[in-house]
Amino acid sequence: MVKSIPTYSQFGCIGSGFSAIGLGATLKRWYGITDVRFFERHSDLGGTWWANKYPGCACDVPSILYSFSFAPNPNWSQVLATADELCEYLKYVAGQYDLESKMTFRAEVYRCEWRHQTKRWRMYIRNLDTGETLIHECQFLFGATGILVKPRPCDIAGADTFKGPIFHSAEWRQDVDVTGKNVVLVGNGCTASQIVPAIVNKTKHLSQFVRSKHWIIPPINVPYTKFWQAIFEHVPGVLAFFRFSIFLYAENDMRGFFMTKAGEAYRKYYEGVATRYIKKTAPAKYHDMLIPDFSLGCKRRIYDPGYCKALHAKNLTVSQEPIVEIVPQGVRTKDGNVTKADVIVLASGFDTNQYMAGIEVVGRSGQTINQHWESWDGPEAYACSALNDFPNFFMLLGPNTTTGHTSTVMAAENNINYALRVIKPVLDGEALFVEVRRDAEERYSREMQAALKNTVWFSGCHSWYNKEDADGNKWNSMTYPKFQPQFWWESLFPVYKDWIYQASNSGCRSLEGST
Known part of the structure; x- marks a missing residue:
């Protein structure tokens, strides 16, 4: 049930899943900021892990890695956590940083517009219990709406x-x-x-x-015994070592996504592993239905x-x-x-290659996000997060942050850390707002799509990673075509000359001397 909400907060966030909770926790950890409000259309926090309640629902990335770097959990019951266990973890982290008290549930944000006179975002929020519209304003707007949000409509007649x-x-x-x-x-x-x-x-x-x-590959899910849980909790460094080891193992898989000789050799090896596993484990009558004729990772x-x-x-x-x-x-x-x-x-999947779905976000010039993306063949964003003409606005797990091999929680943390570094001059009172340059966004988008064309995701299969037009042209706004350490490194050192900081009502500047 929607309770009364304040009319203003410094930070407004749409969503209450991993990305949103990571944002709230990092604001408090880095800057001591607690003036943040979260708006969630569901009746509890957890995002996709709360929404998906189907039997057997679980993560397909080891939970030691599919968790926040700043909130390790020694008590995972198994390698691949269930949806319920992930929601419990998120509840715990939210409690540690007093975030749940800042969340409004059954509240659907349907429109956000930049008010240039006040340098604020105005959020229009529908109370799903009463139909009433609520208004909330914020200095910084974060979209943490997730990637797999809108179920694909049934396309079967009758x-x-x-x-x-x-x-x-x-x-x-x-x-x-x-x-x-x-x-x-x-x-x-x-x-x-x-x-x-x-x-x-x-x-x-x-x-x-x-x-x-x-491609179905051998299982990796096994229970963690009480012994290992005790080791993780009480022996310093063991859990961190496990996390780093899993990270390295997963990151090694990225080699197989590049269209190189080494990448092809890697794929062929694991295609053989998967084929042998399927033939050994599944009934022979289904082998032809199960074994793909496209490259592993597509x-x-x-x-x-x-x-x-x-x-x-x-x-x-x-x-x-x-x-x-x-x-x-x-x-x-x-x-x-x-x-x-x-x-x-x-179990027909989701409408993908969509971001901020169902929310009309209106920028400084009166243009919506979808109108902004008409300049391209699909959604994109500078640093997978920001758009020109949309000041003080960042998407978490925005375009091209999905990975085919490792934890998206790591990508969300990279998004958060990057954004909070970029807005620091605004927080310090040195500028009224910050906005990425148009030429920087265009350059980043071109480089991203060029890099993606040299990956297995463009190798020919029909995949939810890609959007294809009537002429067969593909646009991938889902996956990140580099190693995750590169994304992490970029989040450490923003290229400040790619950003415009408005220092006063009449003047703008860039931090040209910074990298």
């Missing part, structure tokens, strides 16, 4: 005719019990591979319809959460036959057959 429950995996119906039911699952990406082993033994029959293939890899073994279940059928229609009794496939269903689950 969905409204189905007699039973039909829902997207990201909107899992907690009131629907699949026990003893005939369930149709559409999709076979990371989410579907977690759902299948989690529910197959409960269902009467599970029918999975796959649309594409994914789509997100799947660390097997038990999916391949689950395919041996007698009450499971996997089909590549395209679904052409949803009918009252289930789904009709291209061959004319009808598969009966009591429940249909759509």
Whole structure:
């Protein structure tokens, strides 16, 4: 329930997931700033890890690395934390920095506009319980809305005719019990591979319809024993060493994403590992459906959460036959057959290559973010975070921050650290606002797309990483085409000459002497 909120805060943030909590904690750690408000459309903090409640939901990056560098957790129950455990961790960190008291839930930000006279952002917020509009202003606006936010709409005809429950995996119906039911699952990406082993033994029959293939690699998830948890907690340096070791191991995988001879050799080796694993673990009748014909890494890899073994279940059928229609009794496939269903689950992914989705952000000149991006073939941002014409505004996990090999929490921290260094002169009263130069943004965008063209993400497969137009031109606003240490290094040393600082109502300056 939305409580009364102040009309102004120094920092306003949209969202309450990893990025938002990282921002609030770092503001307090670095600058002692506590004047921040968070606005969250859900009823609790946690972002995507609160929203996704489907059976088997878990992270696919080791939790020791998928956590804040400033808030290590020695008590992870397993290598790959579940969604519930990640939410508990975020609750703990938010509590440590007294952030939850600064959060307003069931509050949907639908418009933000820069007010140049006051040098403030005005936020228009919808109370989802009453429909009332609230107004809040802030000096600095941060978008921490996440990447996988908007479920992809059902593109199969006849969905409204189905007699039973039909829902997207990201909107899992907690009131629907699949026990003893005939369930149709559409999709076979990371989410579907977690759902299948989690529910197959409960269902009467599970029918999975796959649309594409994914590289499935051997599992890495094992429990942490009480012994190891005690070592992590009480022996100085051990947890930090583990985190750094996992970071190095994961970072080594980035070699396989470059279109070089070394990258090709790396991919071929792990394609062999994955192929042997699939053939050894999954039923032979499904091998042709499972083993891809594209390069490893072009789509997100799947660390097997038990999916391949689950395919041996007698009450499971996997089909590549395209679904052409949803009918009252289930789904009709291209061959004319009808598969009966009591429940249909759509694990069909999200609308990607969208940022600040559903929020109209209006900059200094009256132009919206989407209008700004019409100058390009898709979303982009300087340093993966900032846009010309949008002063004192930063996106966290903005365009091109996703990684195909390591923790996005690290990328979020890099975004936060970079932004807080850039705004320091404004915080110190040396300027009224800061804004990235247009030429710097254009240069950064060109360099980013040029680098991406030399990666496996442009090697030919159809992937949610890329947006493709009618002429076949691709634009990738999702992934970062360099090693993460490079992103970290860039966050340490902003190129201040790429930024405009307005020192007074009439004068602007750059910090030309800085790197």
